[in-house]
Amino acid sequence: MNLKEIREIARQRMEGSCRLCRVCNGVVCAGETPGMGGVGSGAGFQNNVAALQRIRLNMRTLHDVMEPDLRVELFGLQLDFPVLAAPVAGMGLNFPAVGTEEDLARWAVVGAKMAGTLGMSGDGPDPTTFPSGLRAIQHVHGHGIPVVKPLPLQDLQPKIEQAEQAGCVALAMDIDAAGILMMRRAGYRVGPKTKAEIADIVASTKLPFILKGIMTADDAEKAVEAGVAGIVVSNHGGRILDHTPGTAEVLGEIAAAVQGRITVLMDGGIRSGFDVMKVLALGADAVLVGRPLTVAGFGNGEQGVCTQLLQFRDELERAMVLTGCRTLADVGPHVIRQA
Ligand SMILES: Cc1cc2nc3c(=O)[nH]c(=O)nc-3n(C[C@H](O)[C@H](O)[C@H](O)COP(=O)(O)O)c2cc1C
Structure with a gap:
């Protein structure tokens, strides 16, 4: 199935939750959470897309780069190309009556593995969300990253142990869920964390x-x-x-502050x-993609996610040839300009 066919099926299955706009930029669906x-x-959504649209690519064709190397090493794992499937959870909440929570996670995690890269699973107010994601990761023998909510360490401990037992590549926390009222109202103690609390979580796991x-x-430091x-x-x-800025607006200053000490996605x-x-x-060092892969999943499950990811790979390969970058290490500020 090609991407056009995948999107056509997704359009029917996602009726009422996504209109599959020509440009997925958050304008038509503003406020739909x-x-x-x-x-x-x-x-915030619109600024993300707009910030990337303001950046141009400098075409450079006088060189000998024919077959660029897209491989990247992340958390001890070599991936074929630097595009990961972002965690997208909440089937019942966000896409009523379409599939199961495990479907949503499996499309991303298994589809990403099929494409030669890595996927993540999410968490939410429904207690079945995290285990569903973990089961999807277990399908591919731990080749995935589960994301936990910013709960107190004692509440996180069982999830950390489950992620370790599943042999996951790493463990993540969406610290920006600190203010999700729906979770607080459901009795979860989500909230911001101090540097010391983060250090305690880091020390509590071998992942x-x-x-x-x-x-x-500042937060990156x-x-x-x-x-x-x-x-x-x-x-x-x-x-x-x-009203958050687009992520591409702030990435440069954050990467400059980090200075290669840790992985920046x-x-x-x-x-x-x-x-x-x-x-x-x-x-x-690499990127995560959310909505376009979710749409591809609705269109053709893990195969749809794989097809969409391979399109990203092919486009990146073309961009590297046309900017003269042999490896990802060659990709730098010289290939872009701000409009
Ligand atoms: C429906 C939906 C559910 C999401 N669920 C989660 C989640 O459970 N955990 C998480 O860390 N991020 C979650 N995200 C955020 C994504 O991981 C990612 O940060 C975001 O979608 C990236 O932007 P993009 O969709 O424009 O690529 C969700 C996003 C969407 C659209």
């Missing part, structure tokens, strides 16, 4: 620990000092705090392999 939209005015939802250089293995520069796809508004190129040029 639950659903696929951004929170409130939708500005590399990743903080997802970093938007300032604290994360490094707390001993995390990586951060994801992310505003949760604009679904948490209205970024997500938000990435819609093609050409966007991936821009994000790598701004200083990320």
Whole structure:
């Protein structure tokens, strides 16, 4: 099935939760959370897409780069290309009456493994969410990263142990879920964390620990000092705090602050392999993609996610040839310009 066919099926299955716009930019679905939209005015989601649209790629063709090497090593694992499936959870909440929570996680995690890369699973107010994601990761013998909510360490302990027993590649926390009222009302003690609390979590597990939802250089510095293995520069796809900047607006200063001490990932508004190129040029080691892969999953399950990821790979490969980058290490600020 090609991507056009995949999207046609997804359009029918996602009726009522996503309109599959020509450009997935958060305009039509502004305020649709639950659903696929951004929170409130939708500005955070829209800023993600707009920030990437403002960046141009410098075409360079006088060189001998024919077959670029897209491989990247992350958390001790070699991936064929630097595009990961972001955690997207909440089937019942965001996409009523379509599939199971485990389907949603399996499409991302198994589809990413099929494509030669890595997927993540999410968590939420429904207690079956985290175990569903973990089961999807167990399908591929631990080849995935589960994401936990920012709960107190004692509440996290069982999930940390389950992730370790499943042999997961790493463990992540979407620290930006600190203010999710729905979780608090459901009795979960989610909240912000101090540097010392993050350091305690890092010390409590042998898995590399990743903080997802970093938007300032200041927080990135604290994360490094707390001993995390990586951060994801992310505003949760604009679904948490209205009026956040686009992630591509802040990535440069965050990468400069981190100075290669830990892995830097970024997500938000990435819609093609050409966007991936821009994000790598701004200083990320790899990227996460959310909504486009979820749509592909609704269209054709894990195979749909794999097909969409391979399209990102092919576009990135083309971008590397046309900017003269032999390896990902060659991708730098010289390949982009701001409009
Ligand atoms: C429906 C939906 C559910 C999501 N669930 C989670 C989640 O459980 N945990 C998490 O860390 N991020 C979650 N995210 C955020 C994504 O991981 C990611 O940060 C975001 O979608 C990236 O932006 P993009 O969709 O524009 O690529 C969710 C996003 C969407 C659209």
